[in-house]
Amino acid sequence: QFTVVAFNVQLSGCKHKMLLRMTQFLCLAALVLLSLMQLTQAVATPNNNNNNNNNIKPKAVVQVQPGNPSGNKPAVATTTIKPQRLVPDPKCLQPLDVGPCRMSLERFYYNKDSKACETFKYGGCRGNDNRWGFRQTCEEACIPKK
Incomplete structure (x- = not known):
């Protein structure tokens, strides 16, 4: 959970430009850090529940x-x-959720109506777990093998 604090400072000239550049850099760094944390969490989170490998x-x-x-x-x-997965991961049944942020990251989600993994533009924060970095990962988790 991250909190962004906004403040208004009246500066002019070079100091203002430097502060603006530093703020932009810190904001970008926070977004990159958030994306890396979400990627690390997605990789570290197993695809099964309670280490149950029955499926x-x-x-x-x-x-x-x-x-x-x-x-x-x-x-x-x-x-x-x-x-090979015999039943889809429960995350696959969640609806498409781009999240409230405004980045435009290409991701994949499982569309249960078309029974296929499709692309969407992820906003960069929140959303739900039906979000995959690669089509192959989405298909392995969500499309059961016969």
């Missing part, structure tokens, strides 16, 4: 590679594919 199903793929001509046994390589 994620990992899959393993086994590949058999041919042996070499000298007659050795074939090599077996096991690869685990990224877990």
Whole structure:
């Protein structure tokens, strides 16, 4: 939670310009800091509730590679594919909310009517959790795999 304090100072000439530039810089720095904090929170927040992994199903793929001509046994390589979500993240059901601020950041949200992740212009503060930085992240969280 951030609070912005406004004040009115009567200055003229260079001091006024310097104060104005410093204020603009500090405001921009606060917005960047806020965006970074929200990004860090989004990355640090797990997509599941109470560490309940019941709705994620990992899959393993086994590949058999041919042996070499000298007659050795074939090599077996096991690869685990990224877990796939069987039900959408609850955040995906929240309505589109651009927030009250006036920045214009391109983000993605899950549109439950069209059942697709779509772009929108995020204002930079508040809003809700149906906001994703990348289309792929939105689709992985909101579009269930069959």
